[in-house]
Amino acid sequence: NAGVTQTPKFQVLKTGQSMTLQCAQDMNHEYMSWYRQDPGMGLRLIHYSVGAGITDQGEVPNGYNVSRSTTEDFPLRLLSAAPSQTSVYFCASSLEGARETQYFGPGTRLLVL
């Protein structure tokens, strides 16, 4: 099993550009989530999904969209990037929910100029 994979590893964007951060898991996990990590702020929950076709907002959802058309994939979209979205983004998955072991991807480092 590859576990949780994220692409790209690193991305530079200009303000106003859009992009999609990819996340995939091959463990047949129902629950997937996106976090951002900034110095001194810890991991902050952006969006999460409890299964295909179901998504919900986390604690810091503004500026981000998600969809979950398959169990395996959970992409995160930035529609119009802002410098405040410069961060490291982590995707995670678990078998059924937030009360279980979370498996994290390696992260995507995003720089918005």
Added chain:
Amino acid sequence: SQKIEQNSEALNIQEGKTATLTCNYTNYSPAYLQWYRQDPGRGPVFLLLIRENEKEKRKERLKVTFDTTLKQSLFHITASQPADSATYLCALDKRGTDKLIFGTGTRLQVFP
């Protein structure tokens, strides 16, 4: 407001000693509390999970306690080694939701 607090300052201890990290929370009533380890440039890795009806959980050199009255969890690493140097994150479920909320983490440095 809701908060999860971990020591923001790094914890420096000597090899062989016991490291104790603290996680305090305010205005949450979690059913579960988890601890993760994160190395620089990598994603967090799960270590231990403890339920609200459990006082203590152990795994090899690791021990976690969960006091719902004090709203606190303690994470202990006994016989610490330089390889234990990392940032340790606590996380709790926001009851009534499917959200997992993380603390800011504590950096542990074990020196020989």
